[in-house]
Amino acid sequence: MDHISDHVVRALWYIDLCAKQGQPLPFESIDRFAQQEPPRGTQRLSIISGLSRMFEESGPRVGRPDPVADYLLAVQWITKDDQNLVRLTKVGGAVLAASGIASSQIDAQDPEVADVALDPQDPLVYVQLTRRLQKAGQGLLVDAYFKAQSIGWLIESTNLRRVLISSRHRSSEQDRQQIAVALATVPNGSDLEVRHTGDRALHDRCVVGATGEVQLLGSSVNGVGKHLTAVITPSDDIAAVYRTKYEGLWQKATVVAPQPVTA
Known part of the structure; x- marks a missing residue:
């Protein structure tokens, strides 16, 4: 979605996934997941793309993504129970559905x-x-x-x-x-x-x-x-x-x- 950062949508997807499997995510675990860059899969690099990668890695480093947990709670996309476990609200579920990430993940498999x-x-x-x-x-x-x-x-x-x-x-x-x-x-x-x-x-x-x-x-x-x-x-x-x-x-x-x- 153009108006929402990818790592925010990814966090919504992960929260929803854990809750639906009967393992709601602790509130403090949200940012640990959202701010961690997923590992890359194996890639074959040509000489040109290899040189391009070298220049990218030698350039300025981009900081880690911003925390999202407090934001999701503030805009009421998630709710937190008395055990600090989180689930999506109806609004959060609507945002996730609109993002298309859930359907694209499922449709691929x-x-x-x-x-x-x-x-x-x-x-x-x-x-x-x-x-x-x-x-x-x-x-x-x-x-x-x-x-x-x-x-x-x-x-x-x-x-x-x-x-x-x-x-x-x-x-x-x-x-x-x-x-x-x-x-x-x-x-x-x-x-x-x-x-x-x-x-x-x-x-x-x-x-x-x-x-x-x-x-x-x-x-x-x-x-x-x-x-x-x-x-x-x-x-x-x-x-x-x-x-x-x-x-x-x-x-x-x-x-x-x-x-x-x-x-």
């Missing part, structure tokens, strides 16, 4: 194709997953091992409004108790409905979109960022089978009721 690999070594892996889930609108996430810690991210970053989990695995009772508390305490938790089923037929992970499209997930949401996995769009006939199967299980499943914490 996640073009409009049916399938995408989610590599744990990719720093944008959760951004890519979020983008895929956003395409489902107010759809259904089927994830047997879905955990309470993913509820905030799901509500804040996607429009999914239903989650179907399993009650058959060893930690399912504890998971449901934690989910019930999260639904009652996480902001806008009432927007999400979670149901559980003991049906053996629930063994896949997928997203059924609001308009019926299906995406298959190679692992539980909890495993993204830990293991190599993928999001795959099946053919229409296979998608229809998944859609019918899991919408049927949803109708018969039991609601996980929000459980407020009492003193």
Whole structure:
């Protein structure tokens, strides 16, 4: 963006990335990142460009970029909680979106194709997953091992409004108790409905979109960022089978009721 320094936009992108991966950035870490010049990749230099580089490096040094943390807070592009952790405000998110950096970073790695690999070594892996889930609108996430810690991210970053989990695995009772508390305490938790089923037929992970499209997930949401996995769009006939199967299980499943914490 012409009116905002590149390192300011880069700081906004990094703050947003960390928050969406469940690791909000401490306020004091913002300038440490923003003022550090990223390392250059390998380059092949011609004789002319090599001489040009020599003259550049022998010329006057440009100082480090100015600090940005206090500025971002002053213009209300970020907000800081009582633990000194930061997130973008709606205005900050709008500025980042207008800059185009987020979409250009994702588009370089996640073009409009049916399938995408989610590599744990990719720093944008959760951004890519979020983008895929956003395409489902107010759809259904089927994830047997879905955990309470993913509820905030799901509500804040996607429009999914239903989650179907399993009650058959060893930690399912504890998971449901934690989910019930999260639904009652996480902001806008009432927007999400979670149901559980003991049906053996629930063994896949997928997203059924609001308009019926299906995406298959190679692992539980909890495993993204830990293991190599993928999001795959099946053919229409296979998608229809998944859609019918899991919408049927949803109708018969039991609601996980929000459980407020009492003193």
